[in-house]
Amino acid sequence: MSSNQSNEITPEIADEKLSEALSTINNYITQVIRQMINARTKLVTTSEKILDLLINSLNTMPYTYNIRLGQVYDPFVRVEQSGVPHLDIQKPRMKLSYQGDKMTLNLPNGQSVEVPEVPQFVFSPKPISEIITEASIDYLRRNVYFKFPIDAPIDEDPDTTNAYNKFYISTYSASEITYYEYTTPVQNKAFIVEGGIFLCDKFIVESYDILGRTLHSNGEEFQVYLGVYKGKLYGTLQAPVGNYPDSTYDSVLLIFTVVNYTGKCSCLFFGKEIPKGPQSAENQWIKYVLWYQTRNVPIFVTLN
Numbered sequence: 001m002s003s004n005q006s007n008e009i010t011p012e013i014a015d016e017k018l019s020e021a022l023s024t025i026n027n028y029i030t031q032v033i034r035q036m037i038n039a040r041t042k043l044v045t046t047s048e049k050i051l052d053l054l055i056n057s058l059n060t061m062p063y064t065y066n067i068r069l070g071q072v073y074d075p076f077v078r079v080e081q082s083g084v085p086h087l088d089i090q091k092p093r094m095k096l097s098y099q100g101d102k103m104t105l106n107l108p109n110g111q112s113v114e115v116p117e118v119p120q121f122v123f124s125p126k127p128i129s130e131i132i133t134e135a136s137i138d139y140l141r142r143n144v145y146f147k148f149p150i151d152a153p154i155d156e157d158p159d160t161t162n163a164y165n166k167f168y169i170s171t172y173s174a175s176e177i178t179y180y181e182y183t184t185p186v187q188n189k190a191f192i193v194e195g196g197i198f199l200c201d202k203f204i205v206e207s208y209d210i211l212g213r214t215l216h217s218n219g220e221e222f223q224v225y226l227g228v229y230k231g232k233l234y235g236t237l238q239a240p241v242g243n244y245p246d247s248t249y250d251s252v253l254l255i256f257t258v259v260n261y262t263g264k265c266s267c268l269f270f271g272k273e274i275p276k277g278p279q280s281a282e283n284q285w286i287k288y289v290l291w292y293q294t295r296n297v298p299i300f301v302t303l304n
Contacts, residue, residue, distance in 0.1 A: 145159075146169075149164070155216040170211035172211070175208070183203075189303060229252065
């Protein structure tokens, strides 16, 4: 009887054994999780160090880049059927080949690589002054319009209209090859040019075209005309490496003049609008605009 009593498992003993088993299991689970975390941390740290090394290498290359840390594990699916093994399903592999002419691409580090040959087209637009010089007076006239509000009291019928404005083409023109200088509208003006800032001293006129129109408002005669003066700007180029006096730039000086008309008007020159200028004398308003080109880009600059 005493022997059976010594082997009997009481509820207290069962609870103690169960607690010991659960504690042992929890310890094993904790160790496994800690080892998994350590392994994952080492993989992430290794990936980050590889990316840091790649970034340091790419910093020496003359192009921008974006790098992000993606998935550490590349997931895949393995398909198996009882008794019949199958191959792993993987991401498809692609390989491109090229047949045709090749060209040599020089890299900044002095190396070169062969790439497919690509036809190249380089567009070099003519300078504005050269276009204007070659343009005939008739071509200029078709690209110069005097613009008035649709309700402006102009006695003559317009050459064309839209919902808001009416337009008149010049009927008067004059051209001359000459040589003289303008200083007042351009002197001490600063212009952005390729290589720095151009501080202007004067504008030398080499030829000009005048396009104008005589109109009437309530029976009173008035004139509008545009002077297209082709020539060169003279001044000093202020560059980061120093100043270069006696520099020149081909350009066009546009002078829009209104005589004896107090209403609102403007002039369209190749689609660019030149507004009516400030009053310069009795019953006369003048607007000065410079048209030049830098980095193959035409630029309009209002001078007053």
